[in-house]
Amino acid sequence: MSANAQKQVAAHRPSLPQILIVDAVRAALLEDLGRAGDLTTNATLPEEARARAVLSSREDGVICGVDFARAAFAAIDPAISFQALVGDGERVSPGQHVATVEGNARAILSAERVGLNFLMHLSGIATHTARFAALIAHTKARVCDTRKTIPGMRAFAKYAVKCGGGSNHRxxxxxxxxxxDNHIAVAGGVAKAILAARAYAGHLVKIEVEVDGLEQMQQALDVGADVILLDNMGPELLEKAVEINAGRAKLEASGRIDFETIKAVAETGVDYISTSKITMAAPTLDIGLDIELR
Incomplete structure (x- = not known):
């Protein structure tokens, strides 16, 4: 099966272990509620007050984090009814309802910010990723994330990347x-570093090496690197790298990747394009919660 054909095979929908979601939401709620709980809500609303609210997107985007929002409301009051109208990975337009929430008004308002924080942040990453992926959909290349993520949020950010149509790096x-490059400098060269890694790693561990020119790339090919990261190379140099490689190793391009450059990079024939921008530069998706007055 060709690389282009493989790209068209539908992957199973990404998922996260529920325990990770629950633990993250609980920590966020504890941070927000502090030592005395929601003073504003408790001071203004009677205990028995009930409400119905709608979560709506205020702009075009890709939704991610619905289960985080659900978990936030459930953590405050398990009796709250949360109905998702859109699933993770689905596109929304301005004004489209994402979910409805109904139950104790105090609980809804106390959980609102935490639920929205996760939903807006992860939907922003999914949306940003989808925009990158759309620009290279006509090629075999896949856009990938990096380890540049907010501490404590990596698994969730990488989940959002998948929901937006991207691929996960390590x-x-x-x-x-x-x-x-720093490993290579200390190890004494590309070949020495790869051979040492091969001797150390288990047979299931992939070995990738970063190179900054075609000479280093050839050294990596000679000793059988699985993946070669072509760092900060322009399209012309990337095309030469693809030709020299001749399908022996997977090729990943990285450095100075943005909306203006990614198309030309993908059209050189590389397999992957990694960028921290899909996780670290993604704006949040504007989603709001509005109480429905009766």
């Missing part, structure tokens, strides 16, 4: 070997 220092 999750941490422990699931793949990526030999960078």
């Amino acid at each position: 999750f941490g220092l422990d699931d793949a070997i990526l030999i960078k």
Whole structure:
């Protein structure tokens, strides 16, 4: 099966373990409620007050984080009714309802900010990723995230990338070997670093090496690197790298990737394009919660 054909195979929908969601939401609620709880809500609303609210998107985007919002309301009051109208990975337009919430008014308002924070942040990443992915949809290349994520949010940010149509790079220092320029400098060269890594790693661990020119790339090919990261190379140099590689290793382009450059990079024939912008520069998606008055 060709690389282009493989790209068209539908992947299973991404998912997250519920325990990760619940723990993250609980920590966020504890931070927000502090030592005395929601003073404003408790001071202005009677305990028995009930309300119905609608979560709506105020702009075009891709939704991600619905289960985080659901968990926030449930953590405050398990009796709250939360109905999702849009699932993670689905596109929304301005004014479109994402979910409805009904139950104790105090609980709804106390959970509102935490639920929206997760939903807006993750939907922003998914939306930003989708925009990058759309620009290279006609090529075999896939846009990938990096380890540049907000501490404590990596698994969730990478989930959002998947919901937006992107691919995940390594999750941490422990699931793949990526030999960078500083490793090469200390190890004594590209070949020495790769051979040392090969001797150390288990047979299931991939070895990737970062190179800054075609000479280093050839050294990496000669000793059998699985993936070669072509750092800060322009389209012409990337095309030469693809030709020299001749399908032997997977090629990843990185450096100075943005909406203006990614199309030309993808059209060189590389397999992956990694950028921290899809996680670190993504604006939040504007989503609001409005009480429905009766």
